[in-house]
Amino acid sequence: MKYLARTATGDPLLGGDEGYVPLGAVEPGIERVCDALPLAAAGDLGDVADATADPVPAADLSFGPPLGSFGKLWGIGLNYAEHAGDLDERRPEEPASFMKPSSVLTGPGGPIRLPPASQSERVTAEAELAVVMGRACRNVDESDVDDVVAGFLPVIDMTAEDVLQRNPRFLTRAKSYDTFLVPGAALAVPEGPLDLDALSVRTEVNGEVAAENEVRNMLFPPAEIVSFHSDVMTLKPGDLFSTGTPGAARIEPGDEVRAVVESIGTVTAPVTR
Template identity: 65%
Template sequence: MKVRASDEVWRLLYEPLTRRWGVALMRYLARTADGDALLGDDDGVVPLEAAVPEHTSVRDALPAAAAGTLPGADDATAERTPRGNYSLGAPVAEPGKLFGIGLNYVEHAGDLSEDAPEEPASFFKPTTAATGPGGPIRLPPAEISDRVTAEAELAVVIGRTCRNVDAADADDVIAGYVPVIDMTAEDILQRNPRFLTRSKSFDTFLVFGPHIAMPEPGADLADTTVRTVIDGETIAENVVGNMTFSPRELVAYHSDVMTLQPGDVISTGTPGAGVIEPGSHVRAEVDGFGGVAADVTR
């Protein structure tokens, strides 16, 4: 499903990245629904190849994004185009490993009568679960699951192959951040906690996009608000500073377990989830980094 973002939608989602917060223009990488790579900022976008001819895809550009050597739109041979002119897909066509983190906000753990884990409670989702902006999120047949929840998260996109990274050096391997909506077939999980993988792995159970935001290295994320919105109602919100494990700590932790590679995605946990049904409209809002939305169907 292609989603064309109107100028007004772009303004509401992306202008606050800089204008409202009074910081430098946020740069980002994006990919059209037809697969064309874009580089831009709040003033518009250019074809990625117009700025970096050797990079033909967003994945190609991830190492340079992590290294801080990716040029800006000002360096392109093409003029900026308004972002609302494009229908956007997932920013990485074929993401790598998809990590989820459970109970990473202390308050969310308390809401579920759980203790916050002493180590990151991570799990994998298959790449087939990933879909782009707009979705749609397709619920499984009711006889398989009749209680699915959706939750907003801030995710980290890895830009460079790495192992045993210190949290203090994590920015050297992070290409950027992306808003995501994560789904859980909650009734399946409630039957048995060992069914976590099944409950998280249905097709379209991770809405990923619409861009990879690239803040300046060392940017303070603590006051960044993550908000789950369903049918216009804010279901839950919290700030990154209230995570048990910060995004940089999560990168370090998982790099001690396995090699991380460009295109791997670590969703850092949610402040809370809400039940969704056919006809619902879900939005993940991450202040300063944009948002992603999708409709729900069965």
């Protein structure tokens, strides 16, 4: 696996087992991670071993978000049958998608800031596998999705559950408070075919597992999600799909939330108000 990332000051990085190097030391002329996304989708991203700089261990670096700005932020609700059952919802026959504004994003490590209690008294956190697009595309067949995806991220998504339960039409508001999406620090770029079905997604709060499931149990797998939405609109590099959670956990100030996506990465954030 290769990793595209940025330092806390915005310098682009390429990582591997050896550590991280400046992206320009492998791909001269590329000054931003977003410009490397098409290379990642095409399988043409260079290797850390070929860099003109020595790799630095991840533990010695301070990371910011992997992209300076993402594109469209899509979420998929009720994408695991068990989670739909937990919420007493019927299994959707098509992807139950929604969009979030860019203002929901916060850096790796958060914090997650809960809205005032006067607006919501019950917020839940959800671990999810996110897909990041690498190429502009339209009407993509499921079999060709690997050619347009740059890589994958762990993300923590939040919901003001009491707002949503008052009326399902309040979904956008319930999902759109500031800091209600925490992306992982490093975009995982597979170096070959990746069996997503075998990977697990886990929501943890204060070190305890709140929910866990495997991607194989999604109602709509990532390739279908991308293909389906490419028939609706043009997808562009940096667009992100949060593909749904195995389960949500209520969070309070002082909690620590972690999303763990097997083989992809982990992201952790404290909760404040």
